[in-house]
Amino acid sequence: MAVIDRKKLILEAAAKSFSLFGYKATTMDQVAKLANVGKGTIYTFFKTKEELFDDIINSLIADIRFEVESVLDETSTILDNVNNVLVRIHAFRESHQLTIKLIQEERDMGTQTVVEAMQRVEQSIIQYMKGIIQKAIDKGEIKDCDPEVTAFVMLKMYFSLVIDWQRNHPPLKKEEIAKLFELYLLKGLLA
Amino acid sequence: MAVIDRKKLILEAAAKSFSLFGYKATTMDQVAKLANVGKGTIYTFFKTKEELFDDIINSLIADIRFEVESVLDETSTILDNVNNVLVRIHAFRESHQLTIKLIQEERDMGTQTVVEAMQRVEQSIIQYMKGIIQKAIDKGEIKDCDPEVTAFVMLKMYFSLVIDWQRNHPPLKKEEIAKLFELYLLKGLLA
DNA sequence: AAACTGACTAAAAAACTAATTTGGTCATTT
DNA sequence: AAATGACCAAATTAGTTTTTTAGTCAGTTT
Secondary structure, rough: OOOOOOOHHHOOOHHHHHHHHHOOOOOOHHHHHHHHHOOOHHHHHOOOOOHHHHHHHHHHHHHHHHHHHHOOOOOOOOOHHHHHHHHHHHHHHOOOOOHHHHHHHHOOOOHHHHHHHHHHHHHHOOOOOOHHHHHHHHHOOOOOHHHHHHHHHHHHHHHHHHHHHHHOOOOHHHHHHHHHHHHHHOOOOOO | OOOOOHHHHHHHHHHHHHHHOOOHHHHHHHHHHHHHHHHHHHHOOOOHHHHHHHHHHHHHHHHHHOOOOOOOOOOOOOOHHHHHHHHHHHHHHHHHHHHHHHHHHHOOOOOOHHHHHHHHHHHOOOOOOOOHHHHHHHHHOOOOOOOOHHHHHHHHHHHHHHHHHOOOOOOOHHHHHHHHHHHHHHHOOOO
């Protein structure tokens, strides 16, 4: 169509700016410039800067879910599924500037809006994982356990291995991380 | 002896102040007052405020190690040992104002000295755990694995369950945490 | 004279103020 | 009717002054 979809332009510009500079350092003037749009136009689509940001976070959550969905295979074993999801998420994270930038801003500046947003991302992932885990329990693939605690522990372990380990050691390769998941969480340490 | 042990007085006063107010908010004047000692006297024992603080952190590390040592039993199974250590550490943490205050200061203010100190505490615990885990491997109690990664994962899982889980849920009881450790790390999720 | 002290200083932090930036509005233009 | 950008109040930042604090050292005490 000849009519320009300004909302889309704005969302793209904002996503780019948030990825590049983070939440705080992104100004509405800048987004307007980047989107080739008057500042007022942004406010016909989004009530506040935070609402614009939240919209982009929702896309992020949807994207992550889509990535995971595209790799999950109901007929595979849980072990393969976990492995595949880990690899996919790993690739996603590396490619996705926005997540990296926001994690940074959360850590370094503690911007309230960003902290809350990441909290929401985490909660969404956990809720989604919960369903997957419940299915695995029903299928009898894994032991009976609280799906939410299990999702929580999995996610935390993943972040620990990917992010925290790097503080004092060379980073673990994605195959190593998958192996460790298998050993610690699925098979267990007991000989 | 009739002669007052000023070094001890200073260490006690400093420990108290650090526990009560944290690192930044503790002044050397305050420590001197609390210890009933001239400020200069502190500097005959400790070159800087940081050195004084590090000394106290070393005691903390030693205390933790002592607590763990007192509960470890070479003849017990790893399962029981893990369980006992968890319970002991839990009690220690709750009773030890200093750790609580410092974790708070690290999180809320990011005081560099405190971040580094807690880093050191964590590293010490991991190094210590490493030895215990290696023994368990040698005894054939647990599978062959990298003791350092294992120690790291255990510690992170513990903190996740104790600290992070509380953000969005009622806290887990210490028996629950022990059970979860058993399920996830030792026995594994696979049915 | 050896141990200890607290007034002193330079440097860091906090409080305050001025100047700038920015989120959001709305009268005007397209 | 949709879009705009000059405008404004509120928030941030930069710059300055004041206060606090780590560390020293001349002098006091034992």
